Structures are given as C-alpha cells and as structure tokens.
Amino acid sequence: MxxxxxxxxxxxxxxxxxxxxxxxxxxxxxxxxxxxxxxxxxxxxxxxxxxxxxxxxxxxxxxxxxxxxxxxxxxxxxxxxLQPASDAGMVRFAALHTLTVTFIPNWLQALEKTAPDTRLCFIPDRGGIEANLAALVDGEADFFLTYTNPRVPLHLDREHFDFLSVGRDRLLPVAAPMLRLDRDRWTAGENILDKALAEHFTLPYLSYGYSSFFGVALGKLFSQHPSFRRRAVHENAISAGLKTMTCTGAGICWLPESLVEEELRTGKLVSATSSSDWTLDLEIVLYRHVGNQTRNVNAFWNNARQVSGTAVGQKLPVAETVMQMASGE
Incomplete structure (x- = not known):
C-alpha cells in the first residue's frame, strides 16, 4: 500500500x-x-x-x-x-541542484534575518522536472524551487499549487579561452558560436540530455536555430559538472550566469557569442501544494513572500514579489 x-x-x-x-x-x-x-x-x-x-x-x-x-x-x-522536537521549524525542500549551489545560500541568509530559526532539509534532486514535481505532489517535499522559462511549461493545476517568484538568472553560452574542436585542433573560444554559424562548421557540445529543465529549454532554443551544428561530446544533467568540463576546453556549454560569474570575470571562461539571441532568461520560482497547510510550511511561505523584494546578490537579484494564487488574485 x-x-x-x-x-x-x-x-x-x-x-x-x-x-x-x-x-x-x-x-x-x-x-x-x-x-x-x-x-x-x-x-x-x-x-x-x-x-x-x-x-x-x-x-x-x-x-x-x-x-x-x-x-x-x-x-x-x-x-x-510525531516530528521530533529537533525538527521543529524544519521544512523539506526539493530543488534543482544548481540552485542549491548558486541561489539558496544567499537566499536563506536573507530569510534568516526575519526568521532566524528557519531550517531546511533537502531531498535529493531527482534529475528531471516531472520527477522533482512528483516529490511535491506526493508530499515528500513541502516546497519545490526551480527555474522557469516560457519554453518549458510546467503543467501544474493552479487550483492545487501556489507559486512565488523569488529570483532571476540567465543561461549563457560559454567556452574556455581555447576550445578543442577535435583531437588535434584547438581554436579561440571567444565568440566561437558566431564563427561556427558563419563558417558552417560543427562545434563540440556539452549537453544536459533531454529530460532535465535546461535540456528541454535548450532543445526548444536549438529548434529555432537549425543552422547551429553541434556534436555532443559529454552529457551531464548537473550544471556544476558541465562547468568543470567546459573549463577544460572540451566544448561549448550553456551555463547559469550565477554559476560562472567568477570564471567570466577572471577569464577562465569566455562568452561564446556576441548575440543575445542565444541567451535564455530564467526566473526562479518557489512552488507549494495548497493542501499542505502545516504551521512550518505556512510560516516559511509568508516569510518568503516578505523577503522576495529584497536583493540577496548583485548578479542574482531577488525579483519583485509575484504571488499568483489559485484564485488568480
């Protein structure tokens, strides 16, 4: 049962x-x-x-x-x-792995300023959009924190889910300063995507696969640019792993700006294009199931609503609160 x-x-x-x-x-x-x-x-x-x-x-x-x-x-x-006293105030989170690295630490600091007893318990990233949403639907998680983009609709019924916009990011095409095109041929990585499109050659591509959020979003983007010729040389649903491969010059990759800010600043990574057409704007959204009305969950939700208008980082500002209730208010 x-x-x-x-x-x-x-x-x-x-x-x-x-x-x-x-x-x-x-x-x-x-x-x-x-x-x-x-x-x-x-x-x-x-x-x-x-x-x-x-x-x-x-x-x-x-x-x-x-x-x-x-x-x-x-x-x-x-x-x-039956929740142990030691777990009082604990809320359970499902979140995309990248957000646990780039967004949540600063966000949690901002939340703790108004609710110092806030504590989170993270369940493992299940690796796909639907799988992570299932943790919310099945009651394994109180909240689900994810990226959203119009290219990747999340099929959630508004009568059963509330959601709150808490931040923004961008997915950028980047490469190492020197990129390996094949076994014995290297070339400058800066604006390499522009060059490949102009000269019609294939780029080594570091892929998210097809089931992850970024994999789905990029698949939609690439379908609008059939002239982009790519050869997947490595696949990983985790952005941090792809960043490591990108820094070695293994291929071009789309990575969250928040994850590569330091590498872009120091020149360890460079922009692969001069065009904004290849950038995906991302919103960071917090979801909850309306049927979960426990004291801890409601307290955390209300705190998140209050904090969502406060910046927690220069490159990753928390967006103006956008609270969309099931009633459409």
Whole structure:
C-alpha cells in the first residue's frame, strides 16, 4: 500500500475523470490508471466502474472513500505530531541542484534575518522536472524551487499549487579561452558560436540530455536555430559538472550566469557569442501544494513572500514579489 494510491483515488472520486485526475496528480494517464488498479488489487475489490463515463465509484468505492480521506488526513497529522522536537521549524525542500549551489545560500541568509530559526532539509534532486514535481505532489517535499522559462511549461493545476517568484538568472553560452574542436585542433573560444554559424562548421557540445529543465529549454532554443551544428561530446544533467568540463576546453556549454560569474570575470571562461539571441532568461520560482497547510510550511511561505523584494546578490537579484494564487488574485 502506498499513500499516493489513496490520494489518487480521492482525486478521481472528486473529478470523475481519469484524464483530469492524472493531470492534477502530475502523472500520465496510463500510470494513474495502473495505480488505481494496484489499489483495487491490494483491497481485493473494484472501486471504479470500468467503462462508465464520467467515472463512477462502485458500492465498494463509495464505502471506501471516507476511509481513504480519513486515512490521508490521519497520516499527515501523525507525521506532524510525531516530528521530533529537533525538527521543529524544519521544512523539506526539493530543488534543482544548481540552485542549491548558486541561489539558496544567499537566499536563506536573507530569510534568516526575519526568521532566524528557519531550517531546511533537502531531498535529493531527482534529475528531471516531472520527477522533482512528483516529490511535491506526493508530499515528500513541502516546497519545490526551480527555474522557469516560457519554453518549458510546467503543467501544474493552479487550483492545487501556489507559486512565488523569488529570483532571476540567465543561461549563457560559454567556452574556455581555447576550445578543442577535435583531437588535434584547438581554436579561440571567444565568440566561437558566431564563427561556427558563419563558417558552417560543427562545434563540440556539452549537453544536459533531454529530460532535465535546461535540456528541454535548450532543445526548444536549438529548434529555432537549425543552422547551429553541434556534436555532443559529454552529457551531464548537473550544471556544476558541465562547468568543470567546459573549463577544460572540451566544448561549448550553456551555463547559469550565477554559476560562472567568477570564471567570466577572471577569464577562465569566455562568452561564446556576441548575440543575445542565444541567451535564455530564467526566473526562479518557489512552488507549494495548497493542501499542505502545516504551521512550518505556512510560516516559511509568508516569510518568503516578505523577503522576495529584497536583493540577496548583485548578479542574482531577488525579483519583485509575484504571488499568483489559485484564485488568480
């Protein structure tokens, strides 16, 4: 038995739609249907009338619904009640790995000025957008901190999630001062992208893959620039790892400005283009599930709203508060 099966069932009972419920639970419809079936197998009873549109509960399903609702409430209440005294004030965070390095340390310092007892517990970065969002939906994390960009829509239902803009960054194409084009040929890295486009040659490219946030965003960017010829020579979903490879001259890479500020200042890395067309503007956004109304979560959220208008760094300013509630207020 898994708690998320109960939450899936309650959501389905509320919406009477498998597709709508899957969207709200941030999973594919086939995966959602499998989880409902797993719950039925565990219980030994059919809960949903198969083939009925809209979806209907069986008599067993109607009997089980209040049990599922009470169980969910009881388990979350028990978790909060049994929380050790040493964990008082602790909130659980899912965050993209890069943000734990570049943004969160300064941001947390700003938060602690108004709430000195603020403490965060980070769960491991799951490596993909949907996987990290699942931690929020499943209750493993109280908050999810991520980059956003219009090229990468996050399919979150506004009735179930609040979000707050807390910062900005940029994804920049950079290279080492000397870039290795192939085994025996090196060239200057500065504005190498402009040169490659003009002379129609292929660049070694350090890739994020296709499932990470940056991988998806860059895939959309590259689709608008078919003349960019690249050869992936290394793949890593973690920006810090790609930065290390970039500094060796292994290839061109798009990295967060906050992560490479020092390297650009000292000349260890250089801009790969003189055009802003290859830069992606990023917003840093904090998400929470509206169903999570514990004392610690609400206190942290309110503190984040107050602090979000205060700069925490020259190159990574916290943006003006943009609070978008489910009601659209």
């Amino acid at each position: 898994e708690l998320k099966w109960l939450e899936d069932f309650v959501t389905l009972a509320d919406t009477s739609s498998f597709s709508r419920s899957a969207e709200l639970r941030n999973v594919s419809q086939p995966a959602f249907s499998r989880r409902i079936k797993q719950l039925e197998v565990w219980l030994g009873a059919a809960l949903i009338k198969r083939g009925a549109v809209p979806a209907e509960l069986t008599p067993a399903g109607r009997s089980f619904l209040p049990v599922a609702q009470d169980t969910i409430r009881a388990l979350y209440a028990a978790r909060e009640t």
